[in-house]
Amino acid sequence: MDTATHVLAVAVGDGAGKAWAAASSAVPRAHSRVLQPLLAEVLATAGVAAADVTAVGVGIGPGSYTGVRLGVATAKAMAWALGRPLYPVSTLLALAEAAVPGESDGEVMVLPLLYARRQRAFGALFRKQGVRWETVATPGVRPVQAWLAAAHQALREQVAPLDPAPLRTVPQRATLAAALPAVPAPRLVVVHDFQPAHGLLPLSQNGMAGTGPGAGAGAGVSAGPGVGAGPGVGAGPGVGAGPGVGEWASPQDPPWVVAPRAAVIPVDAVGHGMGPAMLRLIAAGAAAPVTGDAVHDVVPEYTLPVEAEAKLAQKGGMSE
Numbered sequence: 001m002d003t004a005t006h007v008l009a010v011a012v013g014d015g016a017g018k019a020w021a022a023a024s025s026a027v028p029r030a031h032s033r034v035l036q037p038l039l040a041e042v043l044a045t046a047g048v049a050a051a052d053v054t055a056v057g058v059g060i061g062p063g064s065y066t067g068v069r070l071g072v073a074t075a076k077a078m079a080w081a082l083g084r085p086l087y088p089v090s091t092l093l094a095l096a097e098a099a100v101p102g103e104s105d106g107e108v109m110v111l112p113l114l115y116a117r118r119q120r121a122f123g124a125l126f127r128k129q130g131v132r133w134e135t136v137a138t139p140g141v142r143p144v145q146a147w148l149a150a151a152h153q154a155l156r157e158q159v160a161p162l163d164p165a166p167l168r169t170v171p172q173r174a175t176l177a178a179a180l181p182a183v184p185a186p187r188l189v190v191v192h193d194f195q196p197a198h199g200l201l202p203l204s205q206n207g208m209a210g211t212g213p214g215a216g217a218g219a220g221v222s223a224g225p226g227v228g229a230g231p232g233v234g235a236g237p238g239v240g241a242g243p244g245v246g247e248w249a250s251p252q253d254p255p256w257v258v259a260p261r262a263a264v265i266p267v268d269a270v271g272h273g274m275g276p277a278m279l280r281l282i283a284a285g286a287a288a289p290v291t292g293d294a295v296h297d298v299v300p301e302y303t304l305p306v307e308a309e310a311k312l313a314q315k316g317g318m319s320e
Contacts, residue, residue, distance in 0.1 A: 001039065002274050003031045003071030004063025004091040004300075005114060005193055005267050010038050011275025012046045015054070017283030019276035021045035026268055031067050035074060042275075050082070057087040057278045057287065059094050061301035062122040062139070063114055068300035076295055085289035087282045088298050092124045092139055097277035098270040099191045104128045106187070107158070109136065111151045113192040114267075116141050119200065121192070123147045125154060131284060141303070144200055151188055151262075188262040191270060203264045 001010045008031045011022035021042040025034045043050060058075030061068040068091075079086035096110035107129045113121040121144050125137035137150050194200045281287060290298055 001035065001057070001071050001075060002059030002089075002091055002094055002278065003035060003067045003074075004059050004061045005067070005095075005271065006064070007267055007271025007274070008034055008038065008067075009271055009274035010035070010042050011279055012042045012048055012053075013276065013279040015283060017280035019279055020048070022272065022275045024272040024275070026271060031070055035070060039074075050078075053078070053082060053084060055079075055085045055087060055282070055289065056082075057089055057282050058298075059091040059274070059278065060088045060298065061091050062116075062303065063091055065302050068302060072298065072300045076298060079290075079295050085291045086295050086298060087278075087287040087289055089278050089281055089287045090124075090139065090301075092122070093126065093133065093281060093286060094274050094277045095191045095267065095270065096124075096126045096128070096133065096189075097281055098273035099189050099265055100128050101273060101277060102280070103131050108187045108189060109151060109154060109158075110189045110191065111147060113144065113147060113190065113194070115192075115194055115198055115200075119143055119145075119198075121147060125151055127154075131280075133281075133286065139301075148190075148203075151190070155188060190262060190264045191267060192264070193267040 002008070006028065007024055007026045009022070009024040011019045013019040013021075023038050023042050023045075025031075025038060027034060043053075056075050056079040058071050059068075060072055072088075075086060078084070092112045092114070095112035099110055099112075100108050107127065110126045110128065111123060112126075113123045116122050120141055122139070122141055123137075124135065124139040125147070127134045127136050136154050137147075142150075190203065192200075192203070194203075
């Protein structure tokens with residue numbers, strides 16, 4: 001279960017990560033009323049009694065203070081009462097897996113962003129190759145433009161080894177350029193919960209280059225190659241369309257303008273897939289089980305360090 005965003009998501013499945021039943025709700029400020037009935041609904045749909053549950057997984061945030069607390073408290077109570085292990089899962093990673101479900105077609109970077117007031121966002125940058133996730137930028141709180149700049153830089157670094165321009169001889173350049181079409185172009189998927197009142201929409205005008213299909217277009221991610229087939233991921237031109245390797249915005253553009261190969265997806269478009277996404281992440285070992293009395297020590301990630309705090313901690317200037 002995950003209750004950290006305005007989309008409540010639950011699922012039940014097997015230990016291999018296959019979902020048997022899933023449900024979600026986007027009713028504003030209703031998680032406390034909807035969570036228990038929704039849990040009962042998915043268990044009944046899957047034909048599973050509560051006593052037969054073998055493990056409990058929960059999104060621990062970051063996100064809404066009240067929302068995260070509700071989900072974590074419910075999951076801890078279930079795990080403790082049933083004597084089952086509890087799997088705390090990052091809500092940011094669950095959003096990434098929901099946006100790029102299952103095995104990716106080539107390499108994809110995902111930037112989940114949850115609004116943290118004053119033009120800032122809880123976020124992290126993840127890279128997926130196949131079914132394996134890697135953290136490129138650790139979770140924290142940064143200005144939205146700083147997150148987009150980090151994604152831009154990561155994509156540039158990924159493309160740099162494929163760029164034939166530094167090769168000075170014509171034969172070298174021609175040989176590498178001929179090989180480029182066989183190399184999947186890196187892609188970026190941004191998942192966000194921004195609302196018009198936040199002053200950040202459309203992202204195509206506030207940080208993302210707006211010329212590519214899907215960029216800043218709301219739920220429009222789908223039929224082209226790329227994110228495509230996962231639950232709740234749209235019906236417009238997809239992540240795989242648009243300019244190819246190394247086709248970036250002008251060098252004169254501000255540093256947070258990233259490639260038109262980016263797709264921008266609201267949380268609502270992938271929220272239903274977060275329950276199944278958590279099942280897959282737990283099955284893949286992305287969350288460690290917590291058992292016995294240690295279940296009580298699981299706490300929500302209400303907050304994350306701001307960028308300045310993270311840098312200071314790296315330099316040894318902050319104690320734990």
